[in-house]
Amino acid sequence: MLADTLAALTPADHAAGHRMALHLDNLTKPPGSLGRLETLAVTLAAISGEASPRVSPPGMLVFAADHGVAAEGVSAFPQEVTAQMVANFVAGGAAINVFARQLGARLEVIDVGVAATLPGQGVVDEKVRHGTANMVETDAMHRDQAVSAIEAGIRAAERAVDAGCRCLIIGEMGIANTTASSALLATLSEAPVAGLIGSGTGLPAERLAHKQAVIERALAARSPDRDDPLDVLAKLGGLEIAAMTGAYLGGAACRVPLLVDGFIATVAALVACRLGADTRDYLIFGHRSREPGHTHALVALDAQPLLDLELCLGEGTGAALAYPLLEAACRVPAEMATFDAIGIDTAP
Secondary structure, three states: OHHHHHHHOOOOOHHHHHHHHHHHHOEOOOOOOOOHHHHHHHHHHHHHOOOOOOOOOEEEEEEEEOOHHHHHOOOOOOOHHHHHHHHHHHHOOOHHHHHHHHHOOEEEEEEEEOOOOOOOOOOEEOOOOOOOOOOOOOOOOOHHHHHHHHHHHHHHHHHHHHOOOOEEEEEEEOOOHHHHHHHHHHHHHOOOHHHOOOOOOOOOHHHHHHHHHHHHHHHHHHOOOOOOHHHHHHHHOOHHHHHHHHHHHHHHHOOOOEEEOOHHHHHHHHHHHHHOHHHHHHEEEOEOOOOHHHHHHHHHOOOOOOEOOOOOOOOOHHHHHHHHHHHHHHHHHHHOOEHHHHOOOOOO
């Protein structure tokens, strides 16, 4: 399945994007006066290949899994919180639920590796294993398990598109996943760990040095091959990070815009782009996280996020908040009058 998805990836239709740029210049406004909203409209036209792109209705995919490295005390919360938050998603009480209701989005919660048995109702069961192993002691997962998690993400993206979703917002839940993401990013970008780590969801400042040391020990012990994204993912990653990687690949193969959330989501997007470079054409970056590593991940992808609200929650929340900008970027070229239509002469 992964091989077929990679083979199905194609670049965005940049000719359609150019036609959109010409159309925007004929709207009743000075050329370029809507700034990055116009750039966004061009991007959406290129992704869809359509003169009038649409992003509604949106689909939200939240992948959940646990991390063995949590045993090293790298998170402010115990591992049990992952399962508790999944229950909160199902009950409709999390921030992402609020935004899903606001946007009228289809929301799916997928268990790819929570270290507990979850009630089946309201959660898609794609569990590959009960959490990863502690990457300080051994590889986080086997290579075939990383592929299985990626393929779970591909299936989730395809389900959403088959259900009529025209834009995907991809989020996550997993205690200690900023640690795994920092390790992945340090390997893929060759950046020093010290500049990548942050407090995650509230780790006290005095414990950041410990978090850094844990990551550096894992990198030394695992010796991942940075030229082999699957090796890096298997040795250092998380099951939900792998599934997000798959969702980006699957969504790109379906030619739908993919709204990228914060630090963890962007690292997963980087892995996806290392596996299939054309994925990059379909990524739109929703916001800049407060996590220090996020800026490094954005640089690695040559990405400029739409918002900067100092968020650090995850779940897909920052991407969800950016979604109305995509709707606006579709409405402007579809609904604004052109100079020709109202008989205004723009010739000098």
